[in-house]
Amino acid sequence: MTFGDSRSPAGRGPRSVPKPKRLAHLRLDPRGYPIIAVIGQAPGDIDFGALSERRKLALATFDLCAVCALPFGEELRWQVSVDEAAATAKTLVSSEAPVHEVCALYAAQVCPFVSSPYARHGDEIRRGLKRPEVTFLTGFRQTARVFGRRSGLQTSERVLHFETTDVEQRLRLSSSAEAIDAYQRALQTEVEVTIDEAEREIATRLTELTTEESEDSGSVMAGAAWFVGGAFCPGVGKVQGMQRFAEDPMYTALARRVLLEPGFAKKFEETDDLYTRAAVKWLNSRDHLPKILASWRNTALNRARHGRPSPGKSGGGIDPRKSKRKLQGAARRKNRR
Numbered sequence: 253m254t255f256g257d258s259r260s261p262a263g264r265g266p267r268s269v270p271k272p273k274r275l276a277h278l279r280l281d282p283r284g285y286p287i288i289a290v291i292g293q294a295p296g297d298i299d300f301g302a303l304s305e306r307r308k309l310a311l312a313t314f315d316l317c318a319v320c321a322l323p324f325g326e327e328l329r330w331q332v333s334v335d336e337a338a339a340t341a342k343t344l345v346s347s348e349a350p351v352h353e354v355c356a357l358y359a360a361q362v363c364p365f366v367s368s369p370y371a372r373h374g375d376e377i378r379r380g381l382k383r384p385e386v387t388f389l390t391g392f393r394q395t396a397r398v399f400g401r402r403s404g405l406q407t408s409e410r411v412l413h414f415e416t417t418d419v420e421q422r423l424r425l426s427s428s429a430e431a432i433d434a435y436q437r438a439l440q441t442e443v444e445v446t447i448d449e450a451e452r453e454i455a456t457r458l459t460e461l462t463t464e465e466s467e468d469s470g471s472v473m474a475g476a477a478w479f480v481g482g483a484f485c486p487g488v489g490k491v492q493g494m495q496r497f498a499e500d501p502m503y504t505a506l507a508r509r510v511l512l513e514p515g516f517a518k519k520f521e522e523t524d525d526l527y528t529r530a531a532v533k534w535l536n537s538r539d540h541l542p543k544i545l546a547s548w549r550n551t552a553l554n555r556a557r558h559g560r561p562s563p564g565k566s567g568g569g570i571d572p573r574k575s576k577r578k579l580q581g582a583a584r585r586k587n588r589r
């Protein structure tokens with residue numbers, strides 16, 4: 253998708269709009285647009301219209317905003333829609349990961365094409381031939397479920413879906429003036445997102461290029477998310493881009509050990525893979541896991557206790573006697589592209 257295309261309707265340029273403080277760590281594309289957490293980040297390959305399923309898995313696992321990669325804390329989880337029926341329902345199931353309010357309003361503000369759903373809802377809108385007349389933003393209290401399924405037609409790819417529930421706020425923006433006002437209000441009342449060191453490390457790894465190859469970190473972060481419980485997301489094995497993790501038994505075997513052996517989870521912190529280490533340290537240092545991850549893990553734990561295989565076809569197959577070093581070496585290698 254092209255930005256700055258003369259056919260594109262005016263969003264305000266990224267340099268003319270003050271940025272929320274919480275976006276300060278995002279890298280910028282050559283035109284100055286912050287590169288949001290849910291899209292691939294490789295230089296020369298920035299496509300604001302293409303969600304990365306691997307990144308969505310990381311966002312779901314660590315429970316992060318799809319724009320800034322920071323936690324929600326006490327803030328609501330916002331979804332943007334141009335469809336009134338969807339926007340006013342009590343529960344929304346979307347292939348978009350939720351975001352902070354200020355992040356949603358900023359993205360809509362700077363350029364309607366930077367973020368969902370503008371970039372993806374219909375060719376006419378995308379090409380700038382037609383603007384949605386009204387944009388609906390809905391603030392939900394919780395993400396109730398995340399799961400993989402087809403995005404629509406039987407032939408379509410399977411993608412991750414987010415079900416958000418417990419609506420607490422709604423915004424209806426029917427003009428750019430209203431959008432500007434709403435954004436100004438959100439900006440003025442923006443609270444600082446307080447995070448600990450482990451959360452900072454996750455946000456950094458997710459929004460910076462890989463340290464060794466300067467590539468997009470989405471794949472290595474999805475692998476890391478898999479180990480700490482992303483493996484147990486319902487339907488994840490068939491989601492676009494996840495075959496590598498689903499088909500290699502090593503990934504789910506390690507995820508099961510992290511789940512079932514607290515001692516292993518602790519030792520796994522010493523892995524020399526930066527991404528896995530960040531994820532495992534994050535996991536081990538949580539007082540409470542985010543609801544979604546906790547539910548995935550609980551289901552897998554119950555299955556393991558009742559002797560049923562975990563979801564996906566790669567529940568076992570690893571010789572437990574294999575040394576930790578060997579597993580970790582494998583994790584490191586396989587986690588690369």
Ligand SMILES: [Zn+2]
Pocket residue numbers: 274317318319320321322351352355
């Ligand atoms: Zn955010």
